[in-house]
Amino acid sequence: MKLNQISDNPGATKDRMRVGRGIGSGKGKTAGRGVKGQKARTGVAIKGFEGGQMPLHRRLPKRGFNNIHAADLNEVNLGRIQAAVDTGQLEAGATITVETLVAAGILARPRDGVKLLGVGELTSKLSFEVTRASKSAIEAVEKAGGSVSVVYASGVSTRGKAEAEATA
Incomplete structure (x- = not known):
């Protein structure tokens, strides 16, 4: 051939x-x-x-309908928080707020706050100050020995609260 x-x-x-x-x-x-x-x-x-x-x-x-007053929240899962604690980005004993998450590099910017979601496993005892939290996230944090306090739950966004404090 x-x-x-x-x-x-x-x-x-x-x-x-x-x-x-x-x-x-x-x-x-x-x-x-x-x-x-x-x-x-x-x-x-x-x-x-x-x-x-x-x-x-x-x-x-x-x-x-597109609600122009809807809160623009960051969503953070418990698994991401635990990974940040394990790598040393977050301190295990400190209160975790929007500002600490931004400072640790977990969030890019604060927006109107943060919603804590229950995906992943949390083993560290942590206290949270968040805008909103899901039921599963609250249960998981309390099961690990921590606490969740919901701040600005009255519908006032953190931006609106900051503007109100600036004018007062």
Whole structure:
């Protein structure tokens, strides 16, 4: 056998479609693009356009609600806190607040506070001052001998509280 005699199995490869090569090819004239006009040209994407008629997505009313007063909270799991204690980012005896989490590098910025979530296992005895906490997180912290105090639970965000203190 020689190199020029090597070929693929019959049917393994398929010739590419050569469009616009005459009516006998089956893909001549419009080359599979239908008729004339903007959509027959290359690089055209008219999503939602209905020929000047008001499009359906603009005819239908808006739905839903976006609460502009909703608290923008950081979410932290207990497993992440325990990993930070194990690596020495957080002290085991200190009270853990938003400020200590930001200082330790666990959170990038304070936002409106922090919500403590119960994913992961907590073995250290820690006390938390957080904006919100899930039931499973509170149970896990108390099981480990720690405590959770929910601060700013009245709906006032930490930003609003800081602004109120600055003006007073």
